[in-house]
Amino acid sequence: MNLFSSVMLSSIGGGLLLCAGNSTVKAEKSRPNILFAISDDQSYVHTGFAGSRFLKTPAFDRVAREGVYFSNCIAGSPGCAPSRSTIVTGRYHWQNEQSGQHASSWMKKYVPFIDLLDANDYATGRTGKGVSPFQYARNEKDSLWRATDAGGIEHSKIRYLKNDSSDERTAGGIGPVNYFENFKYFIRNVRGDKPFFFWYGANEPHRDYERDSWKRNGKNPESVEVPGFFPDNAVIRGDILDYAVEIEWFDLHLQRMLTYLEEIGELENTIVIVTADNGMPFPRAKANGYEHGIHVPFAVRFPKDFPGGRVVDDPVSFADLAPTILELTGTKTDGMLPMSGKSILNILKSKKQGTVDKSKKYVFAGRERHSSSRYQNWGYPQRMIRSEEFLLIWNIKPERWPAGAPQALDSTGELLPMYGLDKDGKHHSEWAFTDIDSSPSKSFIVENWNDENIRPFFDWAVAKRPEYELFDIKNDPFCLKxxxxNMAFADIELEMKSALTEELKKTQDPRIVGPDKEVFDSYIRYSPLREFPKTE
Structure with a gap:
């Protein structure tokens, strides 16, 4: 008997126990369940509800259509670890020391809201990617580190097996975890009679992708909307379609979870929250403070308490999620460090759409380190402030390369070729600009950097940037101007700079208040390091 079969048999038994305890479940109806679904690297425009024509996301679209769709949700960071840190602590990543930095350690003092739900008699669990990549305690010597993932206890044992007839994966880059079956196992065998909080963290559409998997999935290159910061050609369109295949995989498992909850009579007592941790893994998107890096899909469905069919334009932050969920579940904040986010329950319960709460004029995000991409693992520090109409970015170290150094060192300490191009003009992604994920799009832009038609796209992706950038995102969603x-926007620029500085001071950002303004570059990275020459 394989693992899948044995788990399914135990699940049936768990289902009988659930039925036996049905009266207790009914008694708990006043306390809502929460299904939190988060994809890995998906920009805000890439859902059917948002109008994308080259992918289908029926589950997200249902949540958005029957619930509240937020058109201006800003992630904590354009990278996964700091963004997820903001979600579970309600604090900006710069407030969480190493526990807000990519591939560093998670300290015990940064208590996630999930711990408080667990203490408040919620059944909590997750499947797939949690709050990572972080280093959690390896043994008793790591006494200051948290022992388990801040996203909850994992249930990911039910997996697809290669060459098995039940392996339905639509592309080679899709991971082995069967998210839906693990969720069903949790409901039948772990949840018991309690209300639940479940974290569904897909590993998709994070790279790597199976190149040209879109062909097998019946995608049409002509349907692709190519962002203005990319050249429009077959390579880019194909890469975007491979990305779409993996978004649809995330959505498929969410759809199955919604259907299952409906079948067991739990959907209407379940708050469904769907989002992504940061933007698409392409040049000038992920690991960048632009719209396609920090602006993510976000929808919430709970028709019995949240009037649905609404599109809300208020800017909301990932820092708002923890206080909102704690308020929804009647859970006190005791044990957590002070949160910077504010509950958006008033917006969710309102019958209004458009701008609901005018006091939420600005939201904030930032980044420090992403991949190992510069001398001594230096990051590219940024802070962002976003309103409904404008985005201001502070590039704190404009002398550094935003996408990573243009040259790395090999294992002997010798310089590798500029831009990662070998003598034949072939691009090697690990040799340069390593804050950009390896991809056909990246390679095409770098290999053709000297072509006058491609050079602007190369510069947009990797060239050094000014200290401040301001964009009218309604008219310039690709953040190119x-x-x-500009004197016509001088008042807006001044106000946003002032509001950003005020928030950074209020939240004790070391980049502003010190005492060590460079502390973020000192945190140990527990993932592999690359070597670079001593340049910015």
Missing amino acids: NLTG
Whole structure:
């Protein structure tokens, strides 16, 4: 008997126990369940509800259609670890020391809201990617580190097996975890009679992708909307379609979870929250403070308490999620460090759409380190402030390369070729600009950097940037026209700079208040390091 079969048999038994305890479940109806679904690297425009024509996301679209769709949700960071840190602590990543930095350690003092739900008699669990990549305690010597993932206890044992007839995966880059079956196992065998909080963390559409998997999935290159910061050609369109295949995989398992909850009579007592941790893994998107890096899909469905069919334009932050969920579940904040986010329950319960709460004028995000991409693992520090109409980015170290150094060192300490191009003009992604995930799109842009038609896209992706950038995102969603210094926008620029500085001071950002403004570059990275020459 394989693992899948044995788990399914135990699940049936668990289902009988659930039925036996049905009266207790009914008694708990006043306390809502929460299904939190988060994809890995998906920009805000890439759902059917948002109008994308080259992918289908029926589950997200249902949540958005029957619930509240937020058109201006801003992630904590354009990278996964700091963004997820913001979600579970309600604090900006710069407030969480190493526990807000990519591939560093998670300290015990940064208590996630999930712990408080667990203490408040919620059944909590997750499947797939949690709050990572972080280093959690390896043994008793790591006494200051948290022992388990801040996203909850994992249930990911039910997996697809290669060459098995039940392996339905649609592309080679899709991971082995059967998210839906693990969720069903949790409901039948772990949840018991309690209300639940479940974290569904897909590993998709994080790279790597199976190149040209879109062909097998019946995708049409002509349907692709190519962002303005990419050249429009077959390579880019194919890469975007491979990305779409993996978004649809995330959505498929969410659809199965919704259907299952409906079948067992639990959907209407379950708050469904769907989002992504940061933007698409392409040049000038992920690991960048632009719209396609920090602006993510976000929808919430709970028709019995949240009037549905609404599109809300208020800017909301990932820092708002923890206080909102704690308020929804009647859970006190005791044990957590002070949160910077504010509950959006008033917006969810409102019958209004458009701008609901005018006090939420600005939200904030930032980044420090992403991949190992510069000398001594230096990051590219940024802070962002976003309103409904404008985005201001502070590039704190404009002398550094935003996408990573243009040259790395080999294992002997010798310089590798500029831009990662070998003598034949072939691009090697690990040799340069390593804050950009390896991809056909990246390679095409770098290999053709000297072509006058491609050079602007190369510069947009990797060239050094000014200290401040201001964008009118309603008219320039691709963030290509920097308005800083433009007298027509001088008042807006001044106000946003002032509001950003005020928030960074209020939240004790070391980049502003010290005492060590470079502390973020000192945190140990527990993932592999690359070597780079001593340049910015």
